Amino acid sequence: MPSKKPFTFFIIQHAHIDIGYTERQEVITEYQTQFVEQAVDLALSPEQLSRDDNAKFKFMLEGFWAVEKYLSKTGSSGRAKLVEALKSGNIELTAFYLHLTELLDEGHLRDTLKPSIKFAREEGIPLVSAMSCDVNGFSWGMVDALYDAGVKYLSTNINTHHGGCPFGKPNVPFYWESPQGNRILVWQGLQYHKANLLGIMPGYNLVGNPMIPGLSVEDIHKYVDVQDIGYAEKSLFPLVEGLRNDGYEYGFLPIMGSGLYTDNSPPTDSYCELIRQWNQKHGDQIELRTATLAEYFAYLESAVLDIPIYRGDWNDWWTDGVISTALETSLFRNAQRTKRVAERLDPEREYVTDEEWKSVISALVLYAEHTWGHSASLHRPYDFRVQQLLLRKTKYAVEADELACIALDKVLAGKGQGDFTARRIFIYKVMNPSIEARMSLAYLSLDYWESPIFEQEVRVVDLQGRQYPFERVNHSLRGQELCIQLQMEPLEERELKLEFLIVTDESHKAEAESAIGVAKGMGCFENDLLRVEWDDKKGVHTLIHKPSEKSLLVDGASGLGAPLYQLFEGANRWEPAGFGYKSRKIPKGEVFHGQIKRITNTGSNSFYETWEFEYDIRGAHSYAIEYKFYRSGSRFDMSVRLNKENILDPDGMYTAFPFQTEQGFWYLDKAGAAIRPCIDQLPNACCDYYSIQSGASLVGNDLGISITTLDAPMVHIGKLRLWDYTEQIEPTGPLYSWLTNNKWDTNFKASSGGFYEFRYTIDVNQAYNDYATAIRACQENNYDFLAIRY
CATH class of the missing domain: 2.60.40.1180 (Golgi alpha-mannosidase II)
Structure with a gap:
């Protein structure tokens, strides 16, 4: 870094979209519409003509959702102004629709890119960048989705509250390579709002320690009215020195800022004059430059010639929040699955219109958006306004499920499903x-x-x-x-x-199926391929694949389907979360194991038999598993019925899958790719837990096990790792399906009590020694036969 060349900060302004968190969702919709309108006016203002290139107002449209709302409000005249602003280079359109969790499958993930792609092509606007704020990662399939859309660059501003970033530090450029070998250039940057904390954005802003590695300044953390470069003079020189002392090797850094230090922030052009004043006084040492992402990445590509290449999943620490509303998330997953069934049965799109499909997708995407509730969700869970936001979030899942079911009903009617009449034919x-x-x-x-x-x-x-x-x-x-x-x-x-x-x-006369009654001591089920054994102490403790004579359950582990409950009694949620990259204080937790209180044979016929295992477990009023064992084949089903207690301390409920195969490795079905935990990940990405799509497969040398999980998307591998912040694991050992979670200290639901059902299909096959075949089984076991009546 030549000493004569000034250090350059690229100041990139955006609003940050949280649909909720700071206000009701419909209020945020109006705010974000206003922000686009304000940004367009500022980008086209007469003042832009007199500003030098380093000090022009520039703005990132980080989510096309806000653009859609603006266009629907302003019509053709607003569209013309927006296009003019975009073509001026003062505003940049990005590819993402919203900041998302990992709930969407690959197809729906790609669907979220279509609106921005369509608009850009219609208007001849470049679409080369994607911008992510807050969330801690993306499924590996995101690389191919962006690449196929023509997007070359991805900027991330990870919020380290409850998470972290790959490589153990921010400010890292790398080429992210997909499973297919496609690449996009990534800048893994600092959290957003840093320009506000550093005093670069005038107005009422929080100032103080910006929590940037290598920088140590007085932690004021108070709101002040920034009117000149005075505070920036106190922060930027120590920042550059701190970055150099910390080993930062580049002579430039992008810094994100907003008009105010708040999520859902309006734009401002007041920083233009502050930047002009700074450069006039200090530009020979530190240069400030307003920029769009496309401009920054072009500079990055020209300035750094040896950017490394990495492959692997970018597992998101933040997706665990979706099971704070486990029932709503199961509705979302049912909606996504139901939509796929309807599409498969109606490949020619004969029965459901494009607009109806778009309505389903819209509801799915709004539920998958990363904001769940109000910032005070944990501090004031009883507050009416907090409940408002959470119920509106629930509405998205309900609407998605309702619209998907209506779509399927239309398809089934088209396939011949009859009307409900007084005497129907058989x-x-x-x-x-x-x-x-x-x-x-x-x-x-x-x-x-x-x-x-x-x-x-x-x-x-x-x-x-x-x-x-x-x-x-x-x-x-x-x-x-x-x-x-x-x-x-x-x-x-x-x-x-x-x-x-x-x-x-x-x-x-045919006799109705009846229960056989309560069973004592040991029991077993056997067909041509499987032998299952249990007792009233361990539960299901033995699973034998008869053709290979392989035992598939770990000796001495929790029984298959047994409950585990993890409680951090009296824990302070803030201490293991917090901000920055410093070590976190992890609270002491305790894990409780369930005890069987009753085993009942609930049915038997020529096709299957069912058994119910009831458990006592801390944290639940009741926990029962129904096993459905089929007379033929290597598949059986499990259903966990849970009445969770309403606990306000951080806690989690789990179901155990203590499977083993010879030299077996877990493969997880994620959007666009199947991954082995830790092995197929970016360095230092989250290994605590994973969000999965259809399920997981334990793939061994000559045998594999496929688990399809219909309702619960989160899993732990090897052991329970809540708040471990693990970055290295082996992709082996038991798998734990994570059912409920309330560990967050903000935004997500404070409690997870209620009635739930979590359904699973277990499938054992020698063909599942190939991971692609095993994952395909996970996916296809989502789709059972449907029967309609004329």
Whole structure:
């Protein structure tokens, strides 16, 4: 770094979008619309003509969501002004729609980029940058999504409250390479608002220690009215010296700022005059330059020729907050899955309009946005305004699920589902929404008032007259169902009907499935491929794959599906969180293990049998697992029914999957890529826990296990790691499905009490020694057969 060349700070202004946190969501919508309008006016103001290039007002449109709101309000005249401002170079359009959690699958993640791409192409606007603030990472598939959209640059401003960044430090450039070998240039930068803390942004701003590695200044942390360069003179010279002493190797640094020190901040051009004054007085030592991201990255590419290349997932420390609202998140996942089923059954888009699909996507994206509630969620959980924000967040999940179900209903109607009439015909269509051939069960519904048909002998036949064995089972909510087993091809549809014969012999009437009763001591289930054993002390402790004679459960571990509860009694949430890169004070926690109080055989027929294991566990009024073991095949299902206590101390509830295979490694299904924890990650990224899409697979040398998790997206690997801030693990050992969480000290819901159901499918197969096949099984086990009635 030549001493004669001044150190350059690129000042990049933006608003930061939090849909909520500081105000109700509809208020934030109006604010962000105003901010775009204000920024356009400032970018096109006459004052811009007299400002030198280093001191012009410049602004980043960090999320296209705000642009959409602006366009819907201002119409064609507003659009023309925006395009003029964009073409002037004083405002830059970026690719991201909002700052997101990792809830969206790859397809929906790519959908969020389409609005900005469409607008840029229509108006001939360059779209080369993406800007992320707050969140701590992205699924690896983001690289290909951005690359395919023509985006070359990604700027991140990680908020280290409850997290951290790769490489253990900020201010790192690197090329991020995708699984397919595509690359984008990343600047992993400081948290946003640093220009405010340093006194570069005039107006009412918080000033004090900006928590930048290498810099130590008086920690004032108070709001002052910055009117001149006085405070910047106190902060910028120590900052440059601190950066150099800390080993920072470049002669430039981007600093983000906003009009005010607040999330959802209006823009300002008052910093233009301050920057002019600074450069006139100190520009020979430290130069300030307003910039867009495209301008900064162009400078970075020309100034640094040996930027390293890294591959791997950027696991987000912040996604754990989504299970503070576990029920709503399960609704979101059902909506996403239901939409995919509807799309598979209607590939030609015959039954649902593009606008209806867009409405589903909009609700999904708004729920997946990183803001959950008010900044006072934990401090004032009873406050009406706090409840307002959380209920509005809930509304997004409810709307997504409702609209996805309506879309599926339209598709099913198009496929022949009949009207609800007083006397319906007994003809059905069974559909396989999977893209894999499979054998599974289908359920033909019967309403409870149709019980007189069981006075007759019933046969299930297809259109060719082939007869299918069936079992009559009680529907979980209303009525009854005829359960049949089918082998179906990918996306196959098959028509079936009921035929009736009068029976005079009362002994031939079908009998409803009934419970067998409470079991004592040891028990087992066995079919042609699996043997499962349990007792009333350990629970399910043995799982044998019979063809290979392999034992798949770790000896001495918690039973399969057993509950674990982690409690940090009386803990101060702020101490293990906080800001900056200093060591954190981790509170002492305790882990409680469940004790079995009852095992009940709840049903048995020719296709499957069901067992319920009830546990006593701290932190829950009740915890029960239902296992559904099938008479054939290597798959079985689990359902955890939880009534969680309302605990205000930080806590978490987990379900244990203590699987083992020979030299087995976990692969996790994430948006756009399957990863091995720690191995397929950026250095020093989060290894505490992971957000997954369809599930996880333990892939061994000659055998693998696939877990499809329908409702709960978070997992821990090896052991419980809440607040460990782990950066290195082995991708082996037990997997723990993380059900509920309230560890955050702001924004997320204060308590996680309530009734929940978390469903899983376990599938064991020798073909799952290939990770791609195993992950495909995770994904396709989401899609069971559907049956409609004409």
